Amino acid sequence: MVSSDNDGVSARTAGGGQSTANVVIEHGPSLPPSMTEPKQSVDELVADLKKSPFFMTSLEDVGAEYNPGVEAIKALIYEGSRSEQASNFREQGNEDARSKNWTDAREQYSKGLAVLKVPRRSEDPVADDEDKTELMLKELLLVNRALCQLELRNYRSCTLDCMAALQINPRNVKAHYRMASAMFAIHKLAEAAIACRAGLMVDSTNATLTALQAKILEKQKAMDVKQKKIQEEADIKRKQATTLTQALKARQIKLRNTNQSPETKDAEIKLVPDPMSLKSTLVFPVVILYPLHLQSDFIKAFGEEQTLQGHLEYLLPLPWDTIEEYSSNEAYMETVSGGLIKWGKKVELLKVLSGGKVEVVDGLIKVNIVPKSRASEWVESFKKSRPK
Structure with a gap:
């Protein structure tokens, strides 16, 4: 016969041995439904705790919700x-x-x-100090x-x-x-x-x-050294510019700036090999234009003692001139008055520039090359395009 003690903790047989029968163990009255619902996760529990001023790490934990404890x-x-x-x-x-x-x-x-x-409000107490x-x-x-x-x-x-x-x-x-x-x-x-x-x-x-x-x-000290170097470089450039101006004036070469200088990178008018010596050679950046075909070539340093023929021998034949139309050609430069002057291929650049008829515009010399067979045609077209 199976017996059970009053609190339902254990059940034994009459002989004192443990019974193998199923025993219903009661622990008292049932819990309310709200206490038997699934528990919160750890993150949810921490979030709830942070709403309490005691556990709060930042006022941002409150969010938009009104919290009397925080307000207090x-x-x-x-x-x-x-x-x-x-x-x-x-x-x-x-x-x-x-x-x-x-x-x-x-x-x-x-x-x-x-x-x-x-x-301060009038009713506020104010200490002596x-x-x-x-x-x-x-x-x-x-x-x-x-x-x-x-x-x-x-x-x-x-x-x-x-x-x-x-x-x-x-x-x-x-x-x-x-x-x-x-x-x-x-x-x-x-x-x-x-x-x-x-x-x-x-x-x-x-x-x-x-x-x-x-x-x-x-x-x-470092800035002083840097400033000194900058100043020295500026002084050198200023002296070079002065020497260049003197060299151009001595050779009677005219310059004109239009404030629309073309992008030629480091190509510029200068004296070589020594930019501080009037005895050095003047070199100019030169653009060779082929107006009838809208093509061009650029010569970075054209020496004042060089001829056009020497450079054309290097440029010709032109890769895009399939019929070799430019094998026989003529060269023209614009004059100060807006006309044209023919440049003989064996004439040195200095002789063309120092005559006073041609000017260097924005530091760049422009030369028009046209096929000899079409030279007169282009000259007439040029004259008509010029304003009277």
Whole structure:
């Protein structure tokens, strides 16, 4: 016979042995349905916990939902005097700064400064040294916000906060250092050096200011060397330009600029081999035009003592001239008056340029090459296209 004790925990046979019969074990009344539903996942549980101010890691965890606990905590920030409120914002900003959350820290410091600007209410108690405390807090908030601006690369805002802090306390070494750092970052080395010296006058043993001053001096030396090199190069170019002008004037070569210079890269009028010597040879970039076929060739350096024939011997026959129409040709250049002058192939370039009839426009010489059989045809066409 099977017997069972009162609490339903075990069941034994009369002989004391464990029964193999099925036993219904009761644990009391059934649980309500809400407690027997499936449990939340871990993520859902954490999300719910974060809605409680005790477990909250950020106000962003609240979302758009109204949370009385959070609103109560936020209201506490604005309890107390202006200095107490500003101190609360400063402490929150310091926590964000320690975590390198510079944007959030800047916002907290800005709120603290804003609180100090709010007019006092007549019923608010004012301590004897309240004004002094507020001024000290303003200085600290400005210097701390300057650090945030520096880390966020808002260098102008950083210097403005430092200047405001120094107006309160000219001996604030951190303000001098952060202003110097901001100036150094934007390569205003003279201003950075002044800020460094001002800070070192307050604390001559300050290691960070001393290190920054060394970096400024090193950078200044490098910039001085670079500026000297730039100045030397500019002086050389200026002397070369003067020598070139003198050489062109001595050879009676006319130049004209239209402010529509063609793109010729490094091809330009120059003296070779020595651009500083009047005895050197003038070379010109020359474009060879084939107007009847809308084709062209470019000669980067055409020496003043060279002839057209020497260059044409290299260019001809033209790859696109399948009937060798240009095997016999004539060369023409525009004159100052808008007409044409024929350039003999054995005549040196200098002789054509120094006659006063031809000018070099925008640093480039243009030569028209036409087949001899069609030369008169092209000349007449050119004359008709010119305005009277």
